[in-house]
Amino acid sequence: MNKRKALGYTQQTLADKLNVSFQAVSKWENGTNYPEMEMLPMIASVLDTSIDSLLGYKPFMVSDYDKRYDTADYYWGITPNNLCYEIMKLRPPIKPLKVLDIGCGEGKDAVFLARNGYIVTAFDLSEAGIEKGKKLAEKWNTHVDFFKADITDFRATKYYDIIFSSGVFHMIKPEIRKEITANLKECTNKNGIHAINVFVEKPFVSEPPDKDANWFRWNSGELFMLYYDWKLHKTEEIIFDCNSGGIPHQHCMDIMIAERVK
Numbered sequence: 001m002n003k004r005k006a007l008g009y010t011q012q013t014l015a016d017k018l019n020v021s022f023q024a025v026s027k028w029e030n031g032t033n034y035p036e037m038e039m040l041p042m043i044a045s046v047l048d049t050s051i052d053s054l055l056g057y058k059p060f061m062v063s064d065y066d067k068r069y070d071t072a073d074y075y076w077g078i079t080p081n082n083l084c085y086e087i088m089k090l091r092p093p094i095k096p097l098k099v100l101d102i103g104c105g106e107g108k109d110a111v112f113l114a115r116n117g118y119i120v121t122a123f124d125l126s127e128a129g130i131e132k133g134k135k136l137a138e139k140w141n142t143h144v145d146f147f148k149a150d151i152t153d154f155r156a157t158k159y160y161d162i163i164f165s166s167g168v169f170h171m172i173k174p175e176i177r178k179e180i181t182a183n184l185k186e187c188t189n190k191n192g193i194h195a196i197n198v199f200v201e202k203p204f205v206s207e208p209p210d211k212d213a214n215w216f217r218w219n220s221g222e223l224f225m226l227y228y229d230w231k232l233h234k235t236e237e238i239i240f241d242c243n244s245g246g247i248p249h250q251h252c253m254d255i256m257i258a259e260r261v262k
């Protein structure tokens, strides 16, 4: 269903493309019936996905980040991101505020915010990252509700006051960005804020030498546009030097803080 919606198809559109009734599509989606096996290649093709993915199969995979995090040290250090301080200025924790940290890595920012009195939930695709986050929280005698999830599949069902994400949104393919941000915006309380940064494409900034297969840089300004209906407190674009992978290169990043006003 997520795939169909991401492509902007109604059940009827999909049914027409597959030459079946929309009731058939509806039954597949609510699990009361399943398509014939021989239809799977056609469904996968129409939905621009794989049969594995249709069947919910995900290969067991130790992500590149699992390997990076499999050390005693903290790969990204434990100094919180500057955005955390900006969040604290805009929304000080003088009342219980709920935070969601998306792609929390080893938890440095989630733990920092929890230590400062926020009620923090955080997820990442890397199990190793989450385990280190839990250890860090324990060290500071604080609590973060950590769990493993993939930003591509995750859809918020609870409401948050602050949604934070650093260095992760480039994992979201262009065709599902609108749907994912719409869900996160919807699940934000009035006057809640989103503090997000994302790698963006610039013709004069080449792709990093150690980029992985799931690296989809955003267009410059694309993130800000998705928040056209929110109050923008910060919209900044920076270019910075990086030495990851041992080869000096540059990144361009858009940084945004936006507030849900209505």
Ligand SMILES: C[S@@+](CC[C@H](N)C(=O)[O-])C[C@H]1O[C@@H](n2cnc3c(N)ncnc32)[C@H](O)[C@@H]1O
Residues within 6 Å of the ligand: 063, 065, 066, 076, 081, 102, 103, 104, 105, 106, 107, 108, 109, 123, 124, 125, 126, 129, 149, 150, 151, 152, 165, 166, 167, 168, 171
């Ligand atoms: C550059 S790191 C940033 C980590 C953390 N936000 C920080 O700033 O310390 C990117 C993180 O995204 C996570 N990640 C990659 N793909 C993901 C996905 N599909 N869903 C959730 N997290 C993902 C990685 O495991 C990694 O921890």
